[in-house]
Amino acid sequence: MRSYEEYCAVAKSLDVVGDRWTLLIVRELALRGPSRYTDLRNGLPGIATNLLADRLRELERAGVVAREDAPPPIATTLFHLTPRGEELRPVLDSLFRWGLPLMSEQQPNDAVRSHWLAGALEQTLTDHSPGQPPIEIELRPGDQPIVIQISDGAIRASVGAASDPAATLTGEPRPIMGLLLGLLELEAAQAAGVHFDGDPKVLERIRGGPPVAA
Amino acid sequence: MRSYEEYCAVAKSLDVVGDRWTLLIVRELALRGPSRYTDLRNGLPGIATNLLADRLRELERAGVVAREDAPPPIATTLFHLTPRGEELRPVLDSLFRWGLPLMSEQQPNDAVRSHWLAGALEQTLTDHSPGQPPIEIELRPGDQPIVIQISDGAIRASVGAASDPAATLTGEPRPIMGLLLGLLELEAAQAAGVHFDGDPKVLERIRGGPPVAA
Protein backbone atom coordinates (compact mmCIF):
# COMPACT_ATOMS: atom_id res chain seq x y z
CA MET A 1 0.00 0.00 0.00
CA ARG A 2 1.08 3.49 -0.67
CA SER A 3 1.99 5.26 2.54
CA TYR A 4 -0.37 7.97 3.73
CA GLU A 5 2.71 10.03 4.55
CA GLU A 6 1.16 11.42 7.68
CA TYR A 7 2.99 11.77 10.99
CA CYS A 8 0.07 10.17 12.83
CA ALA A 9 0.00 6.89 14.72
CA VAL A 10 -3.26 5.74 13.13
CA ALA A 11 -1.96 6.45 9.65
CA LYS A 12 1.30 4.66 10.47
CA SER A 13 -0.67 1.63 11.63
CA LEU A 14 -2.74 1.63 8.49
CA ASP A 15 0.40 1.94 6.40
CA VAL A 16 1.20 -1.55 7.72
CA VAL A 17 -2.17 -3.28 8.15
CA GLY A 18 -4.52 -1.09 6.11
CA ASP A 19 -4.28 -3.05 2.89
CA ARG A 20 -7.13 -5.21 1.70
CA TRP A 21 -6.91 -8.71 3.26
CA THR A 22 -4.06 -7.82 5.60
CA LEU A 23 -6.02 -7.67 8.85
CA LEU A 24 -7.94 -10.79 7.90
CA ILE A 25 -4.66 -12.64 7.52
CA VAL A 26 -3.72 -11.47 11.00
CA ARG A 27 -7.16 -12.60 12.22
CA GLU A 28 -6.51 -16.09 10.84
CA LEU A 29 -3.15 -16.32 12.57
CA ALA A 30 -4.59 -14.92 15.80
CA LEU A 31 -7.53 -17.34 15.87
CA ARG A 32 -5.80 -20.44 14.61
CA GLY A 33 -2.20 -20.05 15.67
CA PRO A 34 0.70 -21.05 13.41
CA SER A 35 -0.76 -22.01 10.04
CA ARG A 36 0.30 -23.36 6.71
CA TYR A 37 -0.15 -21.37 3.53
CA THR A 38 -2.95 -23.69 2.48
CA ASP A 39 -4.78 -23.34 5.79
CA LEU A 40 -4.60 -19.57 5.48
CA ARG A 41 -6.06 -19.74 2.01
CA ASN A 42 -8.87 -21.89 3.26
CA GLY A 43 -9.64 -19.36 5.99
CA LEU A 44 -9.66 -16.52 3.46
CA PRO A 45 -12.09 -17.61 0.76
CA GLY A 46 -11.80 -15.43 -2.30
CA ILE A 47 -8.23 -14.23 -1.81
CA ALA A 48 -6.03 -14.43 -4.89
CA THR A 49 -3.10 -16.67 -4.20
CA ASN A 50 -0.54 -14.14 -5.35
CA LEU A 51 -2.05 -11.57 -2.99
CA LEU A 52 -1.70 -13.92 -0.04
CA ALA A 53 1.95 -14.45 -0.91
CA ASP A 54 2.48 -10.69 -1.31
CA ARG A 55 0.79 -9.83 1.97
CA LEU A 56 2.71 -12.46 3.91
CA ARG A 57 5.94 -11.03 2.57
CA GLU A 58 4.94 -7.50 3.54
CA LEU A 59 3.86 -8.60 7.00
CA GLU A 60 7.14 -10.40 7.40
CA ARG A 61 9.07 -7.27 6.43
CA ALA A 62 7.01 -5.27 8.92
CA GLY A 63 7.86 -7.70 11.71
CA VAL A 64 4.26 -8.80 12.24
CA VAL A 65 4.56 -12.33 10.87
CA ALA A 66 7.42 -14.80 10.80
CA ARG A 67 7.79 -18.06 8.96
CA GLU A 68 9.43 -21.16 10.29
CA ASP A 69 10.39 -24.15 8.23
CA ALA A 70 9.05 -26.92 10.37
CA PRO A 71 11.52 -29.71 11.20
CA PRO A 72 11.95 -32.64 8.77
CA PRO A 73 9.09 -34.93 9.88
CA ILE A 74 6.49 -32.22 9.09
CA ALA A 75 8.32 -30.64 6.16
CA THR A 76 6.10 -27.64 5.69
CA THR A 77 6.32 -23.91 6.27
CA LEU A 78 4.40 -22.46 9.17
CA PHE A 79 3.47 -18.80 9.44
CA HIS A 80 2.91 -17.32 12.87
CA LEU A 81 2.49 -13.96 14.56
CA THR A 82 5.51 -12.34 16.14
CA PRO A 83 5.12 -10.60 19.53
CA ARG A 84 4.59 -7.39 17.59
CA GLY A 85 1.88 -9.17 15.63
CA GLU A 86 0.23 -10.42 18.80
CA GLU A 87 -0.09 -6.79 19.86
CA LEU A 88 -2.62 -6.39 17.07
CA ARG A 89 -5.14 -8.40 19.10
CA PRO A 90 -6.73 -5.29 20.62
CA VAL A 91 -7.29 -4.01 17.09
CA LEU A 92 -8.96 -7.25 16.09
CA ASP A 93 -11.00 -7.32 19.29
CA SER A 94 -12.36 -3.82 18.74
CA LEU A 95 -13.27 -4.74 15.17
CA PHE A 96 -14.92 -7.94 16.40
CA ARG A 97 -17.04 -5.95 18.79
CA TRP A 98 -17.96 -3.23 16.34
CA GLY A 99 -18.98 -5.78 13.73
CA LEU A 100 -21.20 -7.86 16.02
CA PRO A 101 -24.40 -5.92 15.24
CA LEU A 102 -23.75 -6.60 11.56
CA MET A 103 -23.87 -10.33 12.19
CA SER A 104 -27.65 -10.29 12.28
CA GLU A 105 -27.84 -10.11 8.53
CA GLN A 106 -26.11 -12.98 6.83
CA GLN A 107 -25.87 -12.48 3.09
CA PRO A 108 -26.84 -15.62 1.20
CA ASN A 109 -23.34 -16.25 -0.12
CA ASP A 110 -21.35 -15.35 2.97
CA ALA A 111 -18.77 -17.99 3.71
CA VAL A 112 -18.84 -19.48 7.21
CA ARG A 113 -15.98 -20.83 9.29
CA SER A 114 -16.41 -22.04 12.81
CA HIS A 115 -13.30 -20.37 14.16
CA TRP A 116 -14.64 -16.95 13.11
CA LEU A 117 -17.79 -17.57 15.11
CA ALA A 118 -15.75 -18.70 18.10
CA GLY A 119 -13.78 -15.47 17.95
CA ALA A 120 -16.95 -13.39 17.88
CA LEU A 121 -18.48 -15.33 20.78
CA GLU A 122 -15.45 -14.80 23.00
CA GLN A 123 -15.88 -11.06 22.47
CA THR A 124 -19.55 -10.94 23.50
CA LEU A 125 -20.48 -13.65 25.91
CA THR A 126 -20.01 -13.15 29.62
CA ASP A 127 -20.54 -15.48 32.53
CA HIS A 128 -23.30 -13.78 34.49
CA SER A 129 -23.11 -16.37 37.27
CA PRO A 130 -19.42 -16.86 38.05
CA GLY A 131 -20.30 -18.79 41.18
CA GLN A 132 -21.92 -21.66 39.29
CA PRO A 133 -19.91 -24.78 38.40
CA PRO A 134 -18.09 -24.85 35.05
CA ILE A 135 -20.12 -26.04 32.07
CA GLU A 136 -19.69 -26.52 28.36
CA ILE A 137 -22.05 -25.80 25.48
CA GLU A 138 -21.60 -27.27 22.04
CA LEU A 139 -22.66 -25.58 18.81
CA ARG A 140 -23.11 -27.38 15.51
CA PRO A 141 -23.50 -24.68 12.90
CA GLY A 142 -23.01 -26.97 9.93
CA ASP A 143 -19.26 -26.43 9.67
CA GLN A 144 -17.16 -27.85 12.50
CA PRO A 145 -18.53 -27.99 16.07
CA ILE A 146 -17.71 -25.22 18.53
CA VAL A 147 -17.30 -25.69 22.24
CA ILE A 148 -18.00 -22.86 24.66
CA GLN A 149 -16.36 -23.36 28.02
CA ILE A 150 -17.76 -21.34 30.92
CA SER A 151 -15.87 -21.41 34.17
CA ASP A 152 -15.33 -18.92 36.99
CA GLY A 153 -16.56 -15.95 35.02
CA ALA A 154 -14.35 -16.66 32.03
CA ILE A 155 -15.54 -17.64 28.56
CA ARG A 156 -13.51 -19.67 26.10
CA ALA A 157 -14.87 -20.55 22.68
CA SER A 158 -12.98 -22.69 20.22
CA VAL A 159 -13.40 -25.20 17.45
CA GLY A 160 -13.84 -28.69 18.83
CA ALA A 161 -16.29 -31.01 20.54
CA ALA A 162 -17.48 -30.78 24.14
CA SER A 163 -16.91 -33.79 26.37
CA ASP A 164 -20.11 -33.47 28.41
CA PRO A 165 -22.12 -30.49 27.11
CA ALA A 166 -24.81 -28.95 29.32
CA ALA A 167 -26.55 -27.94 26.12
CA THR A 168 -26.16 -28.26 22.35
CA LEU A 169 -27.38 -25.98 19.58
CA THR A 170 -27.79 -27.31 16.06
CA GLY A 171 -28.86 -25.34 13.03
CA GLU A 172 -27.95 -22.49 10.73
CA PRO A 173 -25.18 -20.12 11.85
CA ARG A 174 -27.29 -16.96 11.74
CA PRO A 175 -30.08 -17.90 14.15
CA ILE A 176 -27.59 -19.62 16.46
CA MET A 177 -25.50 -16.48 16.63
CA GLY A 178 -28.62 -14.30 16.89
CA LEU A 179 -29.72 -16.31 19.88
CA LEU A 180 -26.37 -16.19 21.64
CA LEU A 181 -25.74 -12.52 20.88
CA GLY A 182 -29.10 -11.67 22.41
CA LEU A 183 -30.73 -10.50 19.21
CA LEU A 184 -33.17 -13.41 18.97
CA GLU A 185 -35.40 -15.17 21.52
CA LEU A 186 -35.24 -18.94 21.89
CA GLU A 187 -38.67 -19.38 20.29
CA ALA A 188 -37.67 -17.28 17.29
CA ALA A 189 -34.43 -19.21 16.91
CA GLN A 190 -36.29 -22.49 17.09
CA ALA A 191 -38.73 -21.23 14.48
CA ALA A 192 -35.66 -20.53 12.33
CA GLY A 193 -34.72 -24.19 12.56
CA VAL A 194 -32.41 -24.19 15.56
CA HIS A 195 -32.59 -27.35 17.61
CA PHE A 196 -31.88 -26.70 21.27
CA ASP A 197 -31.03 -29.56 23.54
CA GLY A 198 -30.44 -29.08 27.26
CA ASP A 199 -31.39 -26.75 30.08
CA PRO A 200 -32.51 -23.30 28.78
CA LYS A 201 -31.08 -21.70 31.93
CA VAL A 202 -27.54 -22.10 30.63
CA LEU A 203 -28.42 -19.63 27.90
CA GLU A 204 -29.32 -16.95 30.43
CA ARG A 205 -25.99 -17.49 32.13
CA ILE A 206 -23.93 -16.41 29.13
CA ARG A 207 -26.04 -14.55 26.58
CA GLY A 208 -24.59 -11.29 25.32
CA GLY A 209 -26.69 -8.33 26.27
CA PRO A 210 -26.66 -4.88 24.70
CA PRO A 211 -23.26 -3.91 23.30
CA VAL A 212 -20.68 -3.37 26.02
CA ALA A 213 -18.94 -0.04 26.26
CA ALA A 214 -15.33 -0.73 25.41
CA MET B 1 -15.14 -1.79 -1.38
CA ARG B 2 -16.13 -5.18 -2.49
CA SER B 3 -17.54 -7.18 0.40
CA TYR B 4 -15.41 -9.98 1.75
CA GLU B 5 -18.58 -12.08 1.88
CA GLU B 6 -17.55 -13.71 5.13
CA TYR B 7 -19.88 -14.32 8.05
CA CYS B 8 -17.32 -12.90 10.46
CA ALA B 9 -17.59 -9.77 12.59
CA VAL B 10 -14.13 -8.52 11.65
CA ALA B 11 -14.84 -8.94 7.95
CA LYS B 12 -18.20 -7.20 8.36
CA SER B 13 -16.47 -4.29 10.07
CA LEU B 14 -13.89 -4.06 7.33
CA ASP B 15 -16.64 -4.17 4.73
CA VAL B 16 -17.68 -0.80 6.17
CA VAL B 17 -14.45 0.86 7.29
CA GLY B 18 -11.76 -1.18 5.51
CA ASP B 19 -11.49 1.02 2.46
CA ARG B 20 -8.50 3.22 1.95
CA TRP B 21 -8.94 6.62 3.70
CA THR B 22 -12.15 5.58 5.46
CA LEU B 23 -10.77 5.17 8.98
CA LEU B 24 -8.73 8.34 8.61
CA ILE B 25 -11.92 10.25 7.84
CA VAL B 26 -13.42 8.80 11.00
CA ARG B 27 -10.25 9.81 12.86
CA GLU B 28 -10.67 13.40 11.70
CA LEU B 29 -14.27 13.53 12.85
CA ALA B 30 -13.39 11.86 16.14
CA LEU B 31 -10.52 14.23 16.90
CA ARG B 32 -12.02 17.45 15.62
CA GLY B 33 -15.76 17.00 16.05
CA PRO B 34 -18.24 18.20 13.43
CA SER B 35 -16.25 19.41 10.45
CA ARG B 36 -16.74 21.03 7.09
CA TYR B 37 -15.75 19.32 3.87
CA THR B 38 -12.80 21.66 3.49
CA ASP B 39 -11.56 21.03 7.01
CA LEU B 40 -11.68 17.31 6.38
CA ARG B 41 -9.67 17.76 3.21
CA ASN B 42 -7.11 19.78 5.10
CA GLY B 43 -6.81 17.03 7.71
CA LEU B 44 -6.34 14.40 5.01
CA PRO B 45 -3.51 15.68 2.86
CA GLY B 46 -3.27 13.77 -0.38
CA ILE B 47 -6.85 12.56 -0.58
CA ALA B 48 -8.51 13.03 -3.94
CA THR B 49 -11.59 15.18 -3.58
CA ASN B 50 -13.83 12.71 -5.39
CA LEU B 51 -12.70 10.00 -2.99
CA LEU B 52 -13.57 12.12 0.02
CA ALA B 53 -17.01 12.75 -1.42
CA ASP B 54 -17.45 9.03 -2.19
CA ARG B 55 -16.33 7.90 1.26
CA LEU B 56 -18.56 10.39 3.03
CA ARG B 57 -21.52 9.10 1.06
CA GLU B 58 -20.70 5.50 1.93
CA LEU B 59 -20.19 6.32 5.60
CA GLU B 60 -23.52 8.11 5.58
CA ARG B 61 -25.25 5.09 4.04
CA ALA B 62 -23.62 2.86 6.66
CA GLY B 63 -24.93 5.07 9.47
CA VAL B 64 -21.48 6.10 10.67
CA VAL B 65 -21.56 9.73 9.56
CA ALA B 66 -24.40 12.24 9.23
CA ARG B 67 -24.45 15.61 7.59
CA GLU B 68 -26.33 18.61 8.86
CA ASP B 69 -26.95 21.75 6.89
CA ALA B 70 -26.09 24.35 9.45
CA PRO B 71 -28.72 27.08 9.96
CA PRO B 72 -28.71 30.21 7.72
CA PRO B 73 -26.15 32.40 9.54
CA ILE B 74 -23.45 29.77 9.02
CA ALA B 75 -24.68 28.39 5.72
CA THR B 76 -22.35 25.46 5.46
CA THR B 77 -22.60 21.69 5.68
CA LEU B 78 -21.18 19.98 8.73
CA PHE B 79 -20.29 16.30 8.88
CA HIS B 80 -20.31 14.54 12.22
CA LEU B 81 -20.14 11.04 13.69
CA THR B 82 -23.39 9.34 14.60
CA PRO B 83 -23.55 7.32 17.86
CA ARG B 84 -22.69 4.27 15.77
CA GLY B 85 -19.71 6.18 14.44
CA GLU B 86 -18.61 7.17 17.94
CA GLU B 87 -18.46 3.46 18.74
CA LEU B 88 -15.49 3.26 16.39
CA ARG B 89 -13.35 5.10 18.95
CA PRO B 90 -12.02 1.85 20.47
CA VAL B 91 -10.88 0.85 16.99
CA LEU B 92 -9.08 4.17 16.54
CA ASP B 93 -7.61 3.95 20.03
CA SER B 94 -6.16 0.50 19.44
CA LEU B 95 -4.67 1.70 16.15
CA PHE B 96 -3.26 4.78 17.89
CA ARG B 97 -1.55 2.58 20.44
CA TRP B 98 -0.24 0.08 17.96
CA GLY B 99 1.18 2.81 15.76
CA LEU B 100 2.99 4.68 18.53
CA PRO B 101 6.28 2.79 18.16
CA LEU B 102 6.24 3.74 14.49
CA MET B 103 6.25 7.42 15.41
CA SER B 104 9.96 7.33 16.14
CA GLU B 105 10.78 7.45 12.46
CA GLN B 106 9.33 10.47 10.73
CA GLN B 107 9.70 10.25 6.98
CA PRO B 108 10.98 13.52 5.53
CA ASN B 109 7.73 14.29 3.69
CA ASP B 110 5.26 13.18 6.32
CA ALA B 111 2.58 15.77 6.84
CA VAL B 112 2.07 16.99 10.40
CA ARG B 113 -1.13 18.18 12.09
CA SER B 114 -1.28 19.12 15.72
CA HIS B 115 -4.56 17.36 16.39
CA TRP B 116 -3.04 14.04 15.30
CA LEU B 117 -0.27 14.47 17.84
CA ALA B 118 -2.78 15.39 20.53
CA GLY B 119 -4.69 12.18 19.80
CA ALA B 120 -1.54 10.10 20.09
CA LEU B 121 -0.52 11.78 23.34
CA GLU B 122 -3.87 11.12 24.99
CA GLN B 123 -3.34 7.43 24.24
CA THR B 124 0.11 7.20 25.85
CA LEU B 125 0.61 9.71 28.58
CA THR B 126 -0.47 8.93 32.11
CA ASP B 127 -0.46 11.03 35.26
CA HIS B 128 1.94 9.16 37.52
CA SER B 129 1.27 11.54 40.43
CA PRO B 130 -2.49 11.99 40.62
CA GLY B 131 -2.18 13.67 43.99
CA GLN B 132 -0.25 16.65 42.61
CA PRO B 133 -2.08 19.85 41.66
CA PRO B 134 -3.32 20.19 38.06
CA ILE B 135 -0.83 21.59 35.57
CA GLU B 136 -0.64 22.34 31.87
CA ILE B 137 2.16 21.83 29.36
CA GLU B 138 2.29 23.57 26.03
CA LEU B 139 3.89 22.12 22.90
CA ARG B 140 4.87 24.16 19.87
CA PRO B 141 5.70 21.65 17.17
CA GLY B 142 5.69 24.20 14.35
CA ASP B 143 2.05 23.73 13.41
CA GLN B 144 -0.50 24.93 15.96
CA PRO B 145 0.25 24.79 19.72
CA ILE B 146 -0.96 21.82 21.76
CA VAL B 147 -1.97 22.01 25.39
CA ILE B 148 -1.67 18.99 27.66
CA GLN B 149 -3.85 19.25 30.74
CA ILE B 150 -2.96 17.00 33.66
CA SER B 151 -5.37 16.87 36.56
CA ASP B 152 -6.36 14.18 39.03
CA GLY B 153 -4.81 11.35 37.10
CA ALA B 154 -6.49 12.31 33.84
CA ILE B 155 -4.74 13.53 30.70
CA ARG B 156 -6.34 15.74 28.08
CA ALA B 157 -4.43 16.88 25.01
CA SER B 158 -5.90 19.22 22.45
CA VAL B 159 -5.03 21.93 20.00
CA GLY B 160 -4.85 25.30 21.70
CA ALA B 161 -2.74 27.47 23.96
CA ALA B 162 -2.15 26.96 27.68
CA SER B 163 -3.08 29.79 30.01
CA ASP B 164 -0.26 29.28 32.53
CA PRO B 165 1.93 26.41 31.33
CA ALA B 166 4.22 24.66 33.85
CA ALA B 167 6.48 23.88 30.90
CA THR B 168 6.72 24.49 27.18
CA LEU B 169 8.40 22.42 24.48
CA THR B 170 9.38 24.01 21.19
CA GLY B 171 10.95 22.27 18.22
CA GLU B 172 10.44 19.62 15.59
CA PRO B 173 7.54 17.19 16.06
CA ARG B 174 9.64 14.03 16.05
CA PRO B 175 12.02 14.76 18.95
CA ILE B 176 9.15 16.32 20.94
CA MET B 177 7.07 13.20 20.51
CA GLY B 178 10.09 10.98 21.12
CA LEU B 179 10.70 12.74 24.41
CA LEU B 180 7.09 12.52 25.56
CA LEU B 181 6.61 8.93 24.43
CA GLY B 182 9.66 7.94 26.44
CA LEU B 183 11.83 7.00 23.49
CA LEU B 184 14.26 9.89 23.89
CA GLU B 185 16.02 11.42 26.88
CA LEU B 186 15.79 15.16 27.50
CA GLU B 187 19.42 15.67 26.55
CA ALA B 188 18.95 13.83 23.27
CA ALA B 189 15.81 15.81 22.51
CA GLN B 190 17.62 19.05 23.24
CA ALA B 191 20.46 17.97 20.99
CA ALA B 192 17.79 17.47 18.31
CA GLY B 193 16.80 21.11 18.65
CA VAL B 194 14.02 20.88 21.23
CA HIS B 195 13.85 23.87 23.51
CA PHE B 196 12.53 22.95 26.94
CA ASP B 197 11.32 25.66 29.26
CA GLY B 198 10.11 24.88 32.78
CA ASP B 199 10.60 22.33 35.52
CA PRO B 200 11.94 19.00 34.16
CA LYS B 201 10.01 17.19 36.90
CA VAL B 202 6.73 17.71 35.07
CA LEU B 203 8.07 15.44 32.34
CA GLU B 204 8.55 12.57 34.77
CA ARG B 205 4.97 13.01 35.91
CA ILE B 206 3.45 12.17 32.55
CA ARG B 207 5.96 10.50 30.28
CA GLY B 208 4.74 7.38 28.53
CA GLY B 209 6.62 4.30 29.59
CA PRO B 210 6.83 0.98 27.82
CA PRO B 211 3.72 0.18 25.77
CA VAL B 212 0.70 -0.51 27.94
CA ALA B 213 -1.08 -3.82 27.63
CA ALA B 214 -4.50 -2.99 26.24
Next chain:
DNA sequence: CAGCATCCGCTTTGATACTG
Protein backbone atom coordinates in the same frame (compact mmCIF):
# COMPACT_ATOMS: atom_id res chain seq x y z
C1' DC C 1 0.38 -31.46 -3.00
C1' DA C 2 2.34 -26.96 -0.88
C1' DG C 3 3.91 -22.53 -2.17
C1' DC C 4 4.26 -19.63 -4.96
C1' DA C 5 4.91 -16.51 -10.01
C1' DT C 6 2.79 -14.79 -14.31
C1' DC C 7 -0.60 -12.95 -17.22
C1' DC C 8 -4.79 -10.36 -18.21
C1' DG C 9 -9.22 -7.92 -17.72
C1' DC C 10 -11.54 -5.15 -14.47
C1' DT C 11 -12.01 -1.96 -10.58
C1' DT C 12 -10.19 1.47 -7.55
C1' DT C 13 -7.34 5.28 -6.76
C1' DG C 14 -4.71 9.72 -7.72
C1' DA C 15 -4.20 14.04 -9.93
C1' DT C 16 -6.09 17.71 -12.01
C1' DA C 17 -9.64 20.51 -14.01
C1' DC C 18 -14.00 22.37 -13.76
C1' DT C 19 -18.85 24.00 -11.65
C1' DG C 20 -23.16 25.71 -8.91
Next chain:
DNA sequence: CAGTATCAAAGCGGATGCTG
Protein backbone atom coordinates in the same frame (compact mmCIF):
# COMPACT_ATOMS: atom_id res chain seq x y z
C1' DC D 1 -17.40 26.03 -0.09
C1' DA D 2 -18.63 21.68 -1.60
C1' DG D 3 -18.43 19.13 -4.53
C1' DT D 4 -18.58 16.65 -10.04
C1' DA D 5 -15.96 15.10 -14.32
C1' DT D 6 -12.25 13.02 -16.57
C1' DC D 7 -8.49 9.99 -17.39
C1' DA D 8 -4.06 7.66 -16.49
C1' DA D 9 -1.89 4.61 -13.22
C1' DA D 10 -2.01 1.34 -9.72
C1' DG D 11 -4.21 -2.49 -7.39
C1' DC D 12 -7.11 -6.52 -7.32
C1' DG D 13 -9.49 -11.03 -8.85
C1' DG D 14 -9.39 -15.09 -11.37
C1' DA D 15 -7.18 -18.44 -14.10
C1' DT D 16 -3.32 -20.93 -15.08
C1' DG D 17 1.37 -22.70 -14.93
C1' DC D 18 5.63 -23.83 -12.62
C1' DT D 19 8.76 -26.02 -9.11
C1' DG D 20 10.31 -28.79 -5.09
